[in-house]
Amino acid sequence: MDDLLNLVSVVYHRFSNNLQGTLASMSPEKWIRLVIIAGTYMLLRPYLLKLGARSQMNTHERESAEGVDDPNRKAAMSPNELRGRVNLPEDSDSDGDEDDSGKASGADWGKRARRRQREMIKKLLDAEEKRLQETREEEEDKDIEEFLVKE
Known part of the structure; x- marks a missing residue:
């Protein structure tokens, strides 16, 4: 328990000393630079969020117009078309990375x-x-x- 209190005390003293040292060494130019950076961030943040929301909405509308999220959309091939097709894999026991040439299988x-x-x-x-x-x-x-x- 004493170790935990000692750790908290050390962290508090180091943080307060570092913060006081940083603020004491700040020149007027550094203060102006800090105010400009923080002010620019606060002014531009709402516009950047609106721009991101608009871009996301356009993407969502484009996908829904293409039917990507449509639950009634038909698949390219039905499961019934897959039945009866026998694909005998090769006899190699390798992972198939070099044989598949980038093709992904349905089951890994x-x-x-x-x-x-x-x-x-x-x-x-x-x-x-x-x-x-x-x-x-x-x-x-x-x-x-x-x-x-x-x-």
């Missing part, structure tokens, strides 16, 4: 998640190919059975 996944996703897509494609191959073999078997003679 880690290496293990990308690897699991890649393996899952491969399994699904393999299962679909296997199913198609089995249906082709069944059709071939049916064609062959037509020509077989039953005894």
Whole structure:
């Protein structure tokens, strides 16, 4: 507790000494310069705020006219159009910074998640190919059975 009171006392004395020293060493030219700077700031501040508000309002109006904030605006591509498109990622385990050439992905996944996703897509494609191959073999078997003679 004594340390805290000592710290507050030191800060107070240093601040008061520095402020007194600064004000005592001010010449009339420095006082005039200080008054001009503070007065200019106080005179120009309301105009700068109005200018900033006007600029912000123009930007907001332009965006609303373009429909950027419109909740009824249609997306460029619907989620239904994305279904069925299979994009098999490459087998590389790199982060993809040099391969993507600046393209951002929808999900910022880690290496293990990308690897699991890649393996899952491969399994699904393999299962679909296997199913198609089995249906082709069944059709071939049916064609062959037509020509077989039953005894």
